[in-house]
Amino acid sequence: xxxxxxxxxxxxxxxxxxxxxxxGCCRIDRDRDAxxxxxxxxxxxLVNRIDWVSGFANEIPFVGAIEKLLxxxxxxxxxxxxxxxxxxxxxxxxxxxxxxxxLELGASTPLMHAMREREHVLELLESVTGGRFHxxxxxxxxxxxxxxxxxTMKKLTQDLPAGFLAAADAAMHNxxxxxxxxxxxxxxxxxxxxxxxxxxxxxxxxxIEYGVTGPNLRASGVxxxxxxxxxxxxxxxxxxxxxxxxxxxxxxxxxxxxQEIRQAAGIVRQAIAKIPSGPLRAKVPRILKVPPxxxxxxxxxxxxxxxxxxxxxxxxxxxRLKIRSASFSNLSILPWVLEGALIPDLVAILGSLxxxxxxxxx
Amino acid sequence: xxxxxLLLVKxxxxxxxxxxxxxxxxxxxxxxxxHMQSRIGPYFAGGRFGWAQPLADGLKFLQKEDxxxxxxxxxxxxxxxxVVLMGTLATFVIIPFSPDLVPRDxxxxxxxxxxxxxxxxxxxxxxxxxxxxxxxxxGGLRAAAQLIAYELPLVLAVIGVAIQAGSLSLNDIVTAxxxxxxxxxxxxxxxxxxxxxxxxxxxxxxxxxxSLAELSRIPFDMPIxxxxxxxxxxxEYSGMRFTMFFLGEYAGLVxxxxxxxxxxxxxxxxxxxxGDVLNFVGPVVLLSKVMIIAxxxxxxxxxxxxxxxxxxxxxxxxxxxxxxxxxxxVTAFFRVVF
Numbered sequence: 001x002x003x004x005x006x007x008x009x010x011x012x013x014x015x016x017x018x019x020x021x022x023x024g025c026c027r028i029d030r031d032r033d034a035x036x037x038x039x040x041x042x043x044x045x046l047v048n049r050i051d052w053v054s055g056f057a058n059e060i061p062f063v064g065a066i067e068k069l070l071x072x073x074x075x076x077x078x079x080x081x082x083x084x085x086x087x088x089x090x091x092x093x094x095x096x097x098x099x100x101x102x103l104e105l106g107a108s109t110p111l112m113h114a115m116r117e118r119e120h121v122l123e124l125l126e127s128v129t130g131g132r133f134h135x136x137x138x139x140x141x142x143x144x145x146x147x148x149x150x151x152t153m154k155k156l157t158q159d160l161p162a163g164f165l166a167a168a169d170a171a172m173h174n175x176x177x178x179x180x181x182x183x184x185x186x187x188x189x190x191x192x193x194x195x196x197x198x199x200x201x202x203x204x205x206x207x208i209e210y211g212v213t214g215p216n217l218r219a220s221g222v223x224x225x226x227x228x229x230x231x232x233x234x235x236x237x238x239x240x241x242x243x244x245x246x247x248x249x250x251x252x253x254x255x256x257x258x259q260e261i262r263q264a265a266g267i268v269r270q271a272i273a274k275i276p277s278g279p280l281r282a283k284v285p286r287i288l289k290v291p292p293x294x295x296x297x298x299x300x301x302x303x304x305x306x307x308x309x310x311x312x313x314x315x316x317x318x319x320r321l322k323i324r325s326a327s328f329s330n331l332s333i334l335p336w337v338l339e340g341a342l343i344p345d346l347v348a349i350l351g352s353l354x355x356x357x358x359x360x361x362x
Numbered sequence: 363x364x365x366x367x368l369l370l371v372k373x374x375x376x377x378x379x380x381x382x383x384x385x386x387x388x389x390x391x392x393x394x395x396x397h398m399q400s401r402i403g404p405y406f407a408g409g410r411f412g413w414a415q416p417l418a419d420g421l422k423f424l425q426k427e428d429x430x431x432x433x434x435x436x437x438x439x440x441x442x443x444x445v446v447l448m449g450t451l452a453t454f455v456i457i458p459f460s461p462d463l464v465p466r467d468x469x470x471x472x473x474x475x476x477x478x479x480x481x482x483x484x485x486x487x488x489x490x491x492x493x494x495x496x497x498x499x500x501g502g503l504r505a506a507a508q509l510i511a512y513e514l515p516l517v518l519a520v521i522g523v524a525i526q527a528g529s530l531s532l533n534d535i536v537t538a539x540x541x542x543x544x545x546x547x548x549x550x551x552x553x554x555x556x557x558x559x560x561x562x563x564x565x566x567x568x569x570x571x572x573s574l575a576e577l578s579r580i581p582f583d584m585p586i587x588x589x590x591x592x593x594x595x596x597x598e599y600s601g602m603r604f605t606m607f608f609l610g611e612y613a614g615l616v617x618x619x620x621x622x623x624x625x626x627x628x629x630x631x632x633x634x635x636x637g638d639v640l641n642f643v644g645p646v647v648l649l650s651k652v653m654i655i656a657x658x659x660x661x662x663x664x665x666x667x668x669x670x671x672x673x674x675x676x677x678x679x680x681x682x683x684x685x686x687x688x689x690x691x692v693t694a695f696f697r698v699v700f
Contacts, residue, residue: 104589106580106668112399191581191666194673344670347589 039316040066040140040288047308048134050325051359054093054302056085056125059138064232065297065310066140069290076234077278078142081160083233084168084271085125085137087264091175092121093302094215094257094264097354101254102186104351105195110186117178120171127161140288142281159280165272172265179262187255196251200337200349203248210336211329214304216353219256220248226300233299238270250352257354289315303327303359327359372465376454383649384612387656388416391612394657395664423608426601433494434598442492443599443606445485450614452478457620458533460630460644461637471532472520475621476513479576482614483509486578486585489607490595501594504671505578505585511678512575512582518686519568522693523558523625536629540636557628564689566626568682573618574659575674577611581666584674615656623651 038046047062048055060082067074074082099114122132129135129144137144145159186192202212204220217224225242227235243259245252290312298307304326311320330353337349389404392415396403408414430436456471458464468474483505490502524530527538539557559566575582586594596607623629629651630644669677 102667106583106587106589107666109395109399109664112401116400185665189666191669195667195670342670342672344584344587344590 036318036321040290040318043318043321044138045134045136047323048131048136049358050323050362051093051301051303051306051327051356052133053096053356054089055131055133056089056129056135056137057093057299057301058306059135060086060232061297061299061301061306062308062310063138063140064299065295065308066288066290068295068297069293069310069312070140070284072141072282072284074142075279075282076276078280078282079234080271080275081128081143081280082138083235084268084275085128085135086233087268087271088121088125088168090264090302091261091268092118092125094261095121095175095178097254097257098182098186098261101351101354102192104347105192107186107189107192110182113178113181113185117171117175120174124164124168124171127164127167139281139284141284142279145280165275169269169272172268175265176262179258179265182258187258193251195348196254196352197249198247199250199345200341200352201247201249202333202337206336207248207333210333212304212333213329214301214326215256215260216253216304216330218242219245219252221246226298226305231299232297235267237274238267240264240267240270250348253352253354287316290318298324301326303354303356304330323362325359325362327353327355327357328362331355331360372455376451376465379645380451380454380613380616381609383616383652384609385416387612387615387660388419388608389413390653390656391660391663392416394660398661398664420605420609423601423605426604428601428603429598431494431598435492435494438488438492439598440603442485442489443603443610445488446482446610447485447606447613449478449480449482449485450610450617452481453617453621456532457617457624457648458536458629458644459648460641461533462641463644464533467531467533470530472524472530472535472625475532476517476520479614479617479621480509480513482610483576485610486595489599493595493598495598497591497593497597498595501585501591501597504591505595507671508575508578508582508584508674511675512572512682515568515678515682515686516572516576518683518690519562519565519572520625522562522565522686522689525690525693525697526558526562532624532629535625536631539628540631557626557631559626559628562626562689562693564685565693566622568686568689569622569626570655570658572678572682573622574662575678577614577618577659579611579615579659580663581669582674583668584671587668615659616652619652619655619659620648622655623648627651627655 044059044062047058050058095114095118099111099118102108102110125135126132129137131137202216202220204217204222207217207220207222212220213224221244223242223244227233227240228242240263243256243263245256292312292314294309294311296307296309298305300306305324306326307324309320309322309324310318313319334350334353338346341349389412393403393411404412404415406412407418430439453475455465456468456474458467486505487502490498490500490505493499523535527535529535529538535558578585585591586596588594591597596604599607630640630648632640632643632647635643
C-alpha cells in the first residue's frame, strides 16, 4: 500500500468547508538532494520512483531533456520500444485506478479483475526491462539491451525478448476484454452512477487555472494531450483518439481513463504491427558530459503532464533539476473542489483525481 | 415433558441450527466472493475446500487480546456484542421448520419478529456510544438513522403478506401459501402453486432491500464504511467481542433470509407434499430457501458499491415507503373486492 496523504478538512453538518492537502509527508527530495549530486545515468534510476505506478513513463521526459541538450537523434526502433513501454505503463497505471476507485466506493470485485490484467501487463514490462515497477530501462540516446535478449556480449544488437510482440498483442486483447468487463460491472452500475455523476465537478476553465493536467483535465472537456501536441515519441504515426468528458465530475474522470486504456491498447497494437528494425541506441560517449544549457522537456504521463527542467553547467552532474509532476498540480485544486462537498464524497473526489504520493511529493 | 427440559431442547435446537448456519454462510461468502473475483478462496483449512476456515478464524479471534478503551463505558461496551447476537438469535424462536417443528408458534409471530430483529441495532448503538471514539459514535448514529428509515418499509412490506394470509402467525402464513386462492380471479389450475412471492413481488423486493439495510451490508454499509469511518462502530472491538459482532451479522443474515423465506417463499412448504413427509423434509426445504436468499445477498454485496448516507435515506423515504403503502392499498383492495 502506498503511504496515505494527510487530509485536513473541517466539517459543518456533513458538508466539508474546503480543505487543504498538507503535502510533504512523503518528501524524498528527488530533484534537489538526490539528483544534483548524481550523474545522469544514475538519476534515471531515481526518476523511476516518482510516479511508481507508471515508472517507465517517468524516464521518457528526463532522458528527453538530456538528449535535447546533447542534441542526439534517437534511433527509430528505440523510439518505438519506448512508446510501446510507455503505453503499457499507462495501461497499468489506469488499471490500478480502475481497480482501486470502485474499492474506495465500497465495491471490491473490480479490484481483482483489473489487477489480474495489470499483472499480465507488468509481466510484459518485466520481460523487457527486468523490473515490474522500476524498469530503469532508458539510456541516453536509446534504450538498454533487453533483459531477455540473449548474450550480454552483443550489447548493441540485443533486442526485445523472443515472442514479446506476440505476447503483447495477446495481452492487449485481454486488456480490451477486461475494459468491457469493467464497463459491464462498474460503468453501468446504478449505484456507481449515483455516487459519481455530478460529484466533484471541475469546469474546464477552473482546471486550467489550477494547472490540472492529464485525464483530469480532459474529463473537464479540454482536449489537451501532449501526445498530440509536442511529443518526444512518434505518436503522430499512430491513429488514436483523445477521450474527453463533458462535466468534469468523478464519473467523467473515471470514464476518460477507461477509454484511455482502450486507446493505449490500440496504440500498442499499431506499434507492434509496424515496429522498424535498427539499432537500439545512438552513439553516446561512455562518460557522459552534458554541454552547458537549459532544457524543459515534458511528456504525457498517465497522471498528466510530467516535465523536467534541467540546467547543466557542463560535466557529469546536473546543476539543477526541477521536476514538474502531474499529481502535485492536480491536487492543488482540492481546496476549491472540496468546498461544500459531502463528507462521504471526499473519498469519491480524492480517488477520482488518481494521484500517487511519490508524484505529489517527489 | 418437563417444561424446562423442553425449553432447553428448543434453545439447543435454535443455537444448534443457527450458529452452524451462520458459519456455513460465512464459508459460503468466502468461497462465492472468491469465485466472483477470480480467486480460489480458502483452500487449506480443514483439508478439503478450506471448509474449516470460519472455525479457524473464530479460534484465531479467541486468542486475541480483548481490548477495552480507557475512556469506554465498560459495562455497555462489554454488553453490546451480546445484545446484537441475542436480537438475531431470538427471531429463530418462531420460525416454523415444519408443520410440527416450531420452537414457539406465537399468534403475533410477525409482530414479534419485527420487534426483536430491531433489537440488534440497539446493540450497535450501544457499541458506538460506549467506545469513546468518534468513528464508532458516527457509525452507531448512522446505524440508528438507517434502522429508523428501513424499519418502516420492512413493516409495510410484511403488512401486505399479513393481509393476504389473514394472520400474523408464521405457521398460518405458510399454510395460507400452501392453500392460497388467487383472489378467486385466476383459473382453477393456477390456484395450486402460489407462494406470496408471486402476488407480493413488490413486497418481496421491498423486504429484501430493507433487510439488506437492516443488516448494514453493502450497498447499505454506511455504518462501517471503511473509507470514511475506519470500521464504524466496530473500530475499537477486538478478539472475542469482535467475533460476536461478526457472528451476529451473519446470524442476522440467516434470520432475515429465514423470515423472507417463510413470508414470501412458502417456508418449509413445497408443492405436492403434506403431512408427515413435509414434517420430515420441511427443515431441509426451509434451509435451502434460506441459502437461495443468502446467495442473493452475497451476490449483491460483491457487485455494488455503497450508497451515500443521503441517497440511502432518499431511497427509503421517497421510494420504498410509498411503494410499500401502495402495495398495502392494492392488496387490501383485492382482498376486500374479490
